[in-house]
Amino acid sequence: MRVPHYPTLATRIRTQVLTMSYRTRSSHVGTSLSMADLLAVLYGGILRVDPARPDWPDRDRFILSKGHGCAAVYAVLAEMGFFPKEWLESYDRDGSPLVRHITHTNVPGVEASTGSLGHGLALGCGMALAGKRDGRPYRVFVMLSDGECDEGSTWEAALFAPHHRLCNLVAIVDYNKIQAFGRVKEVLDLEPLADKWRAFGWAAREIDGHDFAQIEDALQGIPFDAGRPSCIIAHTVKGKGVSFMENELAWHYKNPDAEELRRALVELGVSPCEPPLSAH
Amino acid sequence: MRTAFIRTLVDLARNDGRIFLLVGDLGYTVVEPFAEEFPDRFVNVGVAEQNLTGIATGLALCDKVVFTYSIGNFPTLRCLEQIRNDVCFHNANVKVVAVGGGLCYGPLGMTHHATEDLAMLRSLPGMTVIAPGDPVEAALATQAVARRSGPCYLRLAKAGDPIVHQEVPDFRVGEAIRVRDGSDLTLIAIGGMLHSAVEAGEELGLLGVSARVLSMHTLKPLDVEAVQRAAHETAAVITLEEHSIIGGLGSAVAEALAAGNSAVAFRRMGIGDSFCHQAGSHDYLRRLHSLTVPQIVEEALRLTVGRETVRVSG
Numbered sequence: 001m002r003v004p005h006y007p008t009l010a011t012r013i014r015t016q017v018l019t020m021s022y023r024t025r026s027s028h029v030g031t032s033l034s035m036a037d038l039l040a041v042l043y044g045g046i047l048r049v050d051p052a053r054p055d056w057p058d059r060d061r062f063i064l065s066k067g068h069g070c071a072a073v074y075a076v077l078a079e080m081g082f083f084p085k086e087w088l089e090s091y092d093r094d095g096s097p098l099v100r101h102i103t104h105t106n107v108p109g110v111e112a113s114t115g116s117l118g119h120g121l122a123l124g125c126g127m128a129l130a131g132k133r134d135g136r137p138y139r140v141f142v143m144l145s146d147g148e149c150d151e152g153s154t155w156e157a158a159l160f161a162p163h164h165r166l167c168n169l170v171a172i173v174d175y176n177k178i179q180a181f182g183r184v185k186e187v188l189d190l191e192p193l194a195d196k197w198r199a200f201g202w203a204a205r206e207i208d209g210h211d212f213a214q215i216e217d218a219l220q221g222i223p224f225d226a227g228r229p230s231c232i233i234a235h236t237v238k239g240k241g242v243s244f245m246e247n248e249l250a251w252h253y254k255n256p257d258a259e260e261l262r263r264a265l266v267e268l269g270v271s272p273c274e275p276p277l278s279a280h
Numbered sequence: 281m282r283t284a285f286i287r288t289l290v291d292l293a294r295n296d297g298r299i300f301l302l303v304g305d306l307g308y309t310v311v312e313p314f315a316e317e318f319p320d321r322f323v324n325v326g327v328a329e330q331n332l333t334g335i336a337t338g339l340a341l342c343d344k345v346v347f348t349y350s351i352g353n354f355p356t357l358r359c360l361e362q363i364r365n366d367v368c369f370h371n372a373n374v375k376v377v378a379v380g381g382g383l384c385y386g387p388l389g390m391t392h393h394a395t396e397d398l399a400m401l402r403s404l405p406g407m408t409v410i411a412p413g414d415p416v417e418a419a420l421a422t423q424a425v426a427r428r429s430g431p432c433y434l435r436l437a438k439a440g441d442p443i444v445h446q447e448v449p450d451f452r453v454g455e456a457i458r459v460r461d462g463s464d465l466t467l468i469a470i471g472g473m474l475h476s477a478v479e480a481g482e483e484l485g486l487l488g489v490s491a492r493v494l495s496m497h498t499l500k501p502l503d504v505e506a507v508q509r510a511a512h513e514t515a516a517v518i519t520l521e522e523h524s525i526i527g528g529l530g531s532a533v534a535e536a537l538a539a540g541n542s543a544v545a546f547r548r549m550g551i552g553d554s555f556c557h558q559a560g561s562h563d564y565l566r567r568l569h570s571l572t573v574p575q576i577v578e579e580a581l582r583l584t585v586g587r588e589t590v591r592v593s594g
Contacts, residue, residue: 104370111343113369116361122331123366126338134342135318153362156331164323 006212009079010040014241015270016075016088022261024092026100030239030251032072034176034209035143036233039076041215042141051081054108058278061111061127062136065120066145066174070102082109118151120144121171125157126170128229139222141170147179150188155200162201167223171202171231174209176238178249196230209234242267281418281436282310282379288422289347290314293321299426300339304332304350309380310439329354333362333374340372350396351380356433360400367431368404369515371452375425375431376401381411381471382522385587386556386565393565394435395551398470399527401433402500408453408499411435413474417497420451428453437472443454444474444495452500456506461545463585465545466510466517470496470529473520473571480576481593487577489509489584500530504536511542518547520576522566525550549576 004012017032043049047060064073071091078085090096096105101115112123124142131138148154163170175193177184182191197204204226207214215234222230238252239245242264256264265271290313293299301314302322315322319425331348333458342585348355355378358361366375366405378394385392403411408428412418425432435558449457460481469477474495478560489545492514510517517537519530537546554573558568566572572577 017565051423076546082505099373113365118330119334120365122336122362126335129323129337130339130344132340153330153334156326156328157334159333160325160335169290174399177574271388 004044006037006040006044008218010037011268011270012079013039013072013075014268015265017071017266018242018256018261020071020075020088020091021255022258023089023253026071026092027253027255027257028068028071028100030178030245030248031066031069031145031174031176033240033245033254034236034238035174036071036241037210037212038143038174038236039072039217041212041219043076043080043168046215046219048138049109049140051109052077054082056232058138059138061085061124061140062117062141063112063114063120063124063140064102065114065116065142066148067101067114069143070100070212071173073102073105074098077107077109080109105276110168117145117148118204120151121154121157124169124171125160125164125166128166129164131168132166138262139168139170142174144171144173145179146173146175146177146184146190149173149190149193158197158202161229165227166229167227169229171197171229173231173233174236175233176236178238178247180181180252182199182249194231194233197233201228203228204231204233206233206235209236210240281415281441282439282557283467284415284419285377285422285434285436286310286313288419289426290317292423292426293516294316296345296426298345298374300344301345302332302336302346302348304329304348304435306350306354330362331361333359333376334366334475335503336374337366337370337372340374341370345375347377349377349379352378352385352392353397354378356394356401361432363401363407364404368406371430372407375434376432377434377436379436379438381437383562383565383569384438384472386560386562389559390555390557391555395522396524396527397435398499398521398523398529399531401554402527402532403429403458406431407500408432408498409435410453410498412497413469413471413495414524415441415444416443416448417451417457417495421497424451424453429532434531436473441472442475444478451497451514453504454501456503457495457497458492459495460491460493462472462490463514464516465580466491466492466494466514467520467576467580468494468496468507468517468529468533469520470499470523472522476571476576477520477571479573480580480583483573483577484580487581489580493578496529502536504539507533508540508542511537511540511544515536516547516580517547518549518576518580518583520571521550524553547579547583549579568585
C-alpha cells in the first residue's frame with residue numbers, strides 16, 4: 001500500500017486517538033498525542049515491516065514501553081493495514097483485543113505487551129541480542145516515556161546495551177516533560193537526560209519530536225555511532241496538536257466530550273463528521 | 281542438584297542451538313562448562329535480575345529457549361513482575377532456575393531463605409513449577425523443562441544433595457513419583473525434603489507404620505490424582521516442604537483434598553508465618569521448623585495413632 005506522507009499520517013493517528021478516547025471515555029490522550037509525529041515517521045518511512053507478514057523473522061521490531069500510549073500505536077497499525085480500521089471502534093470495549101495498555105494477543109503488529117513502566121528496554125535488549133547472535137539485519141526500536149526513566153530497570157537495560165554493543169537497538173524517549181503527577185522537573189528531574197544516556201555508553205541525539213525533517217533525519221542516521229546503541233531524546237509537547245490539551249497534566253486522565261472532540265478535530269483540520277461520532 | 285542441572289543443560293545445548301543461559305552474576309564454579317562451550321549463548325547480565333528476565337523474554341520472543349539462573353530469591357522475587365508480565369503473559373520460552381531453594385543457603389540469613397517462591401510462582405498463569413527431590417530428578421527435570429513449551433520455574437537445592445533414586449525413575453511433569461509404598465499414611469515431599477521423607481518412611485516402617493512416600497516434584501500442574509488416591513488409600517497425609525506452609529505444597533495438596541471431598545487426617549509441615557532472625561546451619565534451621573526426620577516421624581505417629589483411636593472407637 002502507498003504510505004501517506006508524515007503530516008497526513010500523524011493527523012490520522014491523532015484523529016483516531018481522540019475519537020477512541022471520546023467513544024470509551026478512556027484516558028492517556030496527552031501521551032498518545034505527544035508521540036504521534038514520531039510514530040508517523042517510524043511507520044511511514046523507517047520501520048521495515050510488512051503488514052501482510054507480521055511474523056516475518058527479519059522485520060524491525062517496535063516496542064511501546066510506555067504501554068499507556070497504546071491508542072496511538074493501535075491507530076498507526078490500523079492505518080498501515082496490520083488490521084482493519086474498524087477494529088479501532090472496539091478499542092476498550094468489553095471483549096476487545098485492543099486493551100487500554102498495549103497488548104499483543106491477537107493484535108498483528110504488536111510485538112510486546114506492556115503497561116507497567118520500565119519493562120520495554122530490557123525486552124528490546126533481548127530481541128536485539130537475538131538479532132546479533134543470529135546475524136539478522138533487523139533493528140529494534142523502543143519508545144520510552146520520560147516518566148519511566150525513573151524506573152531502575154530502565155537503567156539496568158541502558159547499562160546492558162552498550163556493553164554488548166547492541167548497535168541494532170534504538171531507544172526513543174518521548175520527552176513531553178509531564179508525568180503522572182506533575183512536571184518531570186518537579187517530580188524527579190531527569191536533566192541532563194541526553195548526557196545520562198551518553199554516560200551509559202549510548203550515542204544520543206536530541207531532536208524536536210514534532211519536526212518531521214528532524215525526526216526522519218535522526219531515524220535514518222542510526223546507528224549514530226558504529227558499535228553503539230542509539231538514543232533519541234525527542235523533545236515533545238504532551239497533548240500536541242490540540243491547543244487546549246497541550247502541556248496540561250489533566251489530559252493524562254481526561255477524555256474529550258463531544259464538544260471538545262469537535263473543537264479538537266477542527267484544530268487538526270479534520271471534518272468533525274469524519275469519522276462519524278458514535279454515541280458513548 | 282546444580283551440578284546435575286548444568287551437566288544436563290550442556291548436553292541439551294549441544295543438540296539444541298536455541299538454548300541460552302543467562303545468569304545474574306552468580307554461578308561461580310557452576311556455570312563455567314556452559315559458558316566455555318557456548319560463549320555465544322551465555323550471558324552474564326550483571327547484578328540486574330529485572331533486566332535478566334526482560335532480556336530472557338526478548339530472546340525467547342525471537343525463538344530462543346532461555347534459562348535464567350541465579351540463587352535464592354534473586355531470579356524470582358526480585359523480578360516477579362517481569363516474570364508475570366514479560367515471561368508469563370507472552371507465554372515465553374523462559375526457564376527460571378533458582379539454586380538454594382528453601383533453607384539451603386540458610387546460614388546466609390533471611391535474604392537467602394527462598395521460602396515463599398513456590399507460592400508466588402505457582403499463582404502465575406501458565407507457569408510450570410518444578411522442585412526436584414534429588415540430583416537424579418534434577419537432571420530429568422532439566423530435560424523436561426527444556427522440552428516443555430512456555431514458562432517454567434525450576435527450583436533446585438544446592439551441590440552435594442543426597443541421592444534418593446538409585447535407579448532412574450520415570451519422570452513426567454505433573455506426575456508424582458511413588459518412592460516408597462505404604463498403606464497407613466502418605467508423606468508427600470517436594471524438593472530437598474524428599475530424602476528426609478524417605479528416611480522418615482523407613483523409620484516409621486521399623487515402628488510398624490507403613491508409610492507411602494511421594495516425590496511431588498511438580499507443584500504445578502499438581503498430580504491431583506496421586507493426592508486423592510493417597511487420601512483414599514491411606515489414613516493420613518503429611519506434606520513436607522522447605523517453604524512457607526502458606527501457598528506452597530501444603531496449600532496445593534489441601535486444595536486437591538478439598539476438591540476431592542477427601543476426609544483424611546492432614547498436616548502441613550513447613551515454615552510457619554514468620555521470618556527467621558537467627559544465624560544457623562541448614563540442619564539447625566530445619567530443626568527450628570520441625571523438618572528433621574525425628575520430628576517428621578513424631579508427627580506421623582501422632583497423626584496415625586490418632587486415626588487408629590478414631591477407628592477403634594468408631
